[in-house]
Amino acid sequence: MTALMLALLVGLLFACGTYLVLQRGQIKLVLGLGLFTHAINLALFGTGRLTRGAPPLVDGESVKAAGSAAALFARYADPLPQALILTAIVISFGMTAFIVMLIFRRDALTGSDLLPGELAAVVNTADPFAEFTLRMQLPEAADDYDLLQYELDELYDHPEREVENARE
Amino acid sequence: MTPHPTVLILPVALPLLLGAISLLFQSMGPDRRVALQRTLAGLGLFANLAVAGFLLFWVLQSGPQAFQLGLWPAPFGITVYLDTLTALMLVMVGLLSLLIYPFALATIDPERAQLGFFPMMLFLLMGANGAFITGDLFNLYVFYEVLLMASFVLLTLGGTPSQINGGIRYVVLNLMGSMMLLLGAGITYGTLGTLNMAHIAVRMVEAPYTVQALIAGLLLVAFGAKAAAFPAFFWLPSSYHTPHPVVTALFSGVLTKVGVYSLFRVFPLFFPTLLATWQPLLLTVAGLTMVVGVLGAFAQPTIRRLLSFHIISQIGYMLMGLGVALSPSAYGVGFGLALAILFLIHNQLVKTALLLGGGAVELEMGTGKLSELGGLVHSRPLQATLFLVAAFALAGFPPTSGFIGKLGLLEVTFAAGQWPIAAVSVFVSLLTTMSMIRLWQSIFWGKPRLAPPPEVRAPGRTLWTTTPSAILVAISLAIGVAAQPMLALVQTAASQAIDRAGYVRTVNPALTEQERSLPLGIQSQPSERAGG
Amino acid sequence: MTEIYLRLVDRILTPILLLIAIFLFLRGHDLPGGGFIAGLVAAAAIELTILALGSTATRDRYGPWLAPLLGIGLTVAVTAALIGMAGGGFFLGRWIQFEVAGETLKLGTPQLFDLGVMLVVVGMAVTYLLRLSEAAEAATPSAERQEPRP
Incomplete structure (x- = not known):
């Protein structure tokens, strides 16, 4: 028992x-x-x-x-x-x-409190234009398997460059 | 001359002692501390390779050796076991970490060094060596955790956001794998009443199929996840590109290979019958691992992400070797395992050379993105040549070690009648070639697109970063040109790895006789530990 | 300022907890207890100080001992294992016995190993807790944070 x-x-x-x-x-x-x-x-x-x-x-x-x-x-x-x-x-x-x-x-x-990948998902769904702008900024080669992860890495590794891109 | 069997513990004790000592200097100034830690690590890596070489020599001279820690007789204490397979892996990991050391000296930044890169390298080595040499299932789990703990720290050293992202995935998925291993060890103890691997080998064959299948399944999942086999490989590509390139090279030579080694060690020893009945499963996993890995590699935008997918793809070949490990062939039973071991060694050499070469490029150019690199063959002809040779070795071209490994594996799979997996592996080799040529082209061929940052072009540094890959490529070529000694070596290793009776005899001859008098744990008796 | 109670508790309880840790460590050779438990209790005592006084004051109090504690503990534990190597095994127990005031005392490598374990546990737990509280203090805006009065 x-x-x-x-x-x-x-x-x-x-x-x-x-x-x-x-x-x-x-x-x-x-x-x-x-x-x-x-x-x-x-x-x-x-x-x-x-x-x-x-x-x-x-x-x-x-x-x-x-x-x-x-x-x-x-x-x-x-x-x-x-x-x-x-x-x-x-x-x-x-x-x-x-x-x-x-x-x-x-x-x-x-x-x-969001895990890797979830952040990008939330960011993208919260702002209807966010996905589009993020995709636009990605280099062509990044159109692949782990897009969100790549976006996040991009966003994190070079925050200053992303800001510049956003200004342009 | 027979050395005292205590030397068997040195591959674990040496890095542990030196690692512990190098943690003593925390209250010193950072520069002196790093200098001391660096010296100790160099000393430890060198001594470790010397010990490993001596052990290989010893085991070739006088056969497998076992040693009981604390001198308790076999099923009661912890056993360490050394045969040719173990010694080969000790030598390989020792060699790789010693060759990575000068690269680390030249490239690691002071910040990471102060956070404890060099002690962690020693602890990683200790964990890997312990996982190779132990003869106890629970002890294997403990050494896996030591290895993982050191790898967690190395992976997140520096703490950039992408490292933390990759680190969380890596930690969580590897923790799941370790839990499966722990559960497998627990169920083994609950059903068979023992954790000593020789004793398990004796009892497992008498256990009912359900018990065997349960334990084998848990161990397959656990080691497969560590080795980044098909369903559980996601942690590898999402974390390996984040740390310092030295760490990636070290991981590719050590971490996944420990998982593969454990599969090679445990399956022929515990489940010789399951290797035959589960052959379709193993080969399916192997094929899917190969295909997914190589197809994933095509889509990757950076050097290290591409190479980390190739790590997965190559793991598939080793699993294919495991699938046909005991299949009969013209060269006797166990030739499949021998080839799988040869392929494992080849892969450790070549993959580390590629990652060191790619890492050097990444460090010197400041980026690993294929779209931004190009034309480096003009400024770095030697690096370009080494990378090309290593790339062809990975794809399996003669005269490199990859050719021997792949040819032999194909022959064994054909002899075993496994046409589909052989076809898949040939197809994947073709794709690997295409992918590697694409990689080489986009790094080294064409017009230079990016001027290297001026501050990193110190001439001494190139020497330190290129020599390790040159040595690795040279060894790979040597194995490819003069394959006979190496083939003989891996055949000895395989024949010892599948020799279950020999394993038990070496660990403790009394284990088999004991079985007559003691009840099996399955039959309602708690364990033999009280009766012994 | 609520911390005053904690500081009072810290002043009373921390020495007692450290004494309990030593007691548990010594008891652990033949009875329930031992280095790991003792290390946890000692770490709990130090955590009480961290909660009451903050990480900076704790670092001041325990000073340079905390940083190399992990290394010392590991070295002690490995030394215990290596002493066993003299007897032909690794982690082999070796004892010396001597008489003090009519009582037979045993000292051996198991105690040495236990001491190492205790130091490692204290070192690791305290390093972890200190880092965590430093990070938490850094994350709190300084206006909300109350510095403990000296």
């Missing part, structure tokens, strides 16, 4: 994480990734079998007292998944810290 609940919880966390990651906005992205790591940590926790009140370290005496290895296994808590989870937590802590810093920088640069 507990195992089923754990599995359901992992699934729920994954579902919520996926929903958040697919939303527009970078804070939701961070939260969604956080939910992913929690889901995976719980899944790792489940791999050690759920036991209650069982010791993780067993000495030779209790092996003899239990009689057989199978009887011992029934009353034994596997400590290894917890070590794995601790490692995973430390790593995800570092990753989250890094992503938060990145997103903070991006937020300071754009003044909005």
Whole structure:
């Protein structure tokens, strides 16, 4: 029963994480990734079998007292998944810290909560003429696969030139 | 002379130690700090290549080696495992990072150097070496994260807006891949009760198909995403053109190749039967990777964006080699894997040479846009020649290493009866040639359109930036002209990589006997760790 | 100015938290605790100072120790691993025992490694928090920001 609940919880966390990651906005992205790591940590926790009140370290005496290895296994808590989870937590802590810093920088640069590409989409849809003007400014070779990304790079890398172009 | 097995840990310990020491000087003045870090990094890269060369020599002399960290016997502690494939990759990554180092010395700006470029290079090397040499699935995950952490910092070093844009995509998509790897490792432990790769190899064959398929699928997705294979390649072209050109060259030689190496290591070892049954899947992924990569490259407006799409396309050839890894051929089983390894090495050499050449052009001209470049052959004949040779090597022309790799792969796929993928790969080679010629033409041919900014034309710098690509191109030509020794080497590597019994025997001979007495983790028993 | 409460809490709680961190670190050898937890608690203590006094004052207080902390921690941890190499393994545990006032004390590479982990965690967490609060302070218009009185 507990195992089923754990599995359901992992699934729920994954579902919520996926929903958040697919939303527009970078804070939701961070939260969604956080939910992913929690889901995976719980899944790792489940791999050690759920036991209650069982010791993780067993000495030779209790092996003899239990009689057989199978009887011992029934009353034994596997400590290894917890070590794995601790490692995973430390790593995800570092990753989250890094992503938060990145997103903070991006937020300071754009003044909005929008992810790469979304900004250009919003810019283009908000102003009916924006798409046209942006396209007009692009060099011919840029008419390709990752147009919005390219626009953004252009816009970011040479903000002063874009302003000049806009004046002309 | 038999060295103490502790040397096996040196590829990890050396960069880690030197990287840690070079972080000690944070409270010093920036100039002295950078000078010290630079010296330490140079020392570390040189020592690392020396160690890697020694390990290759050793493994060729006396066969695969294993070492238990902390001296716990095999399934309980962490194992490191060295065979010819590992040693070859250690040497290649060591060589590439050592050759990139002078380029970095000449071109990296003081600001990036102060932010810690050189220590991060050491940590990247440590992560890659660790991922090559480890014999433990969870440890592999940890080293992947070390590698990724260092690569995140290198990618966003300098913090320009486009770098942050590319960095977010790169971080998020790679994090997803790592999570799949972690989940795969967790499920492996939950079902098989072990994380040691030799022990997994013993137990995986006895596991039911569902378990095998689940773990294999998760690992394929995880490593495929790291290697930028077909469905999960978007992070690569949207991030590789943003950082300093040195970083792009380093990444192309190290990052995706670690993913490919992990596929080469894990699939023949864990899932020898799945390699046959999943062959259509692997070959489809390979074909789509090739086609999408090369078609994407046609539309790119800058040097590095174009080359980063070619990275993806070339990954497809390596996956094709993995797909036919165990197919029978005239040269014995495992010849497909041998060719895939040869192609991997060739690609590391040539791609890094191209990216260094293109990066030098970009740095000297101040732009990487193909529409603004042109006519550089007049002012830089040597660079133009090197770039042309490397471009033809990438396309697979004789007498370069690319010809040998592609010819061999074609032969194996024909022998395996996989006509469609062979046709696709030939077609993609043609497209690669066209794309590379177009690239070379728009950079070097025609009339000079843009005068280079005067401040970057120091003569010493050209020497530092050109020599690395010259050496790389020379090695590629040498492999192409005298292919026999290299072929023998990769055949040894492949035969050791598919030798599952040998792997287990090297790590711990007791693992196979233990299986008789211990219950398998799948059958309702928690794990063997309490009983051992 | 609401920060006065935080500054009072900081003055009382930060030393206690740092002591708890040391306690957790020492306890961690045989009982629950250890370098990672201790590092987090110490980082929490320093974060309290950052919240109460701002990043500049925190940098003044902890001074030049914070910058190389990460490097020191990593070097200590690697040294612990390398000492193990003398015994033929990597990260091999090596202990020395000695008697102090009738109690047997054990000192060994695991503690050294734990110390390294603690320093790395403190160094990394504090660097991250300081950068974040500096960025936040820079983003806030100076009219809204209240400089803590010296």
